[in-house]
Amino acid sequence: MRSLLLILLLASSSSLFSQHFDLRFGVGRSFMGNGDMRTLVLENELNYFVNDLFSASASVAYGRSDKGVWLSASFIQGNANVFISPFKNTHQHDLRVGGGLSVYRVSDTRITSTRLDINTGELLEEYAFEIRESAGFNLVAEYTFSFSHRFLVGLKAFGQVYENGDSNEGLMVKTGLRL
Secondary structure (H helix, E strand, C coil): CHHHHHHHHHHHHHHHHCCEEEEEEEEEEEEECCCCEEEEEEEEEEEEECCCCEEEEEEEEEEEEEEECCCEEEEEEEEEEEEECCCCCCCCEEEEEEEEEEEEEEEEEEEEEEEECCCCCCEEEEEEEEEEEEEEEEEEEEEEEECCCCEEEEEEEEEEEECCCCEEEEEEEEEEEEC
16 A cells, blocks of 8 residues: 555656746836835746646745835735736747735835934934735736747736735846756
């Protein structure tokens, strides 16, 4: 009985790993809030291709900004998405659309007041810090081109809406490697 279970486990794991995986790195810009914070975003993503129509991904992203209504803002997020390739993944061209879940943690800093110290003539600023976490939903459209058997490049457009009212939309250039 143990031998049969071991054979079934090995057979199922080998079929899982015989499927297509790739690892991608992306860099891009996003607009946090209502477009009021322009953010530089870095992302690492692992993709699993079930077949020529369906795929899934898990990613971790980091974003940072010092341009917008806040003095600075940064976030880290995790995403899990499922995709459909309506024109099929040809392994050279892949246009896919999908969505999934996102969880993030944002840290914001802003100046709350500025005053001039009359004794020293020094400008004094007071700051407010806010840290918040939320879950939300991703919508993603992505095109990938494979210029060899292992190397690929792509463009990703995404929108994220979170349950606390935050949003994040952007574009990203990606490069990757088939595993």
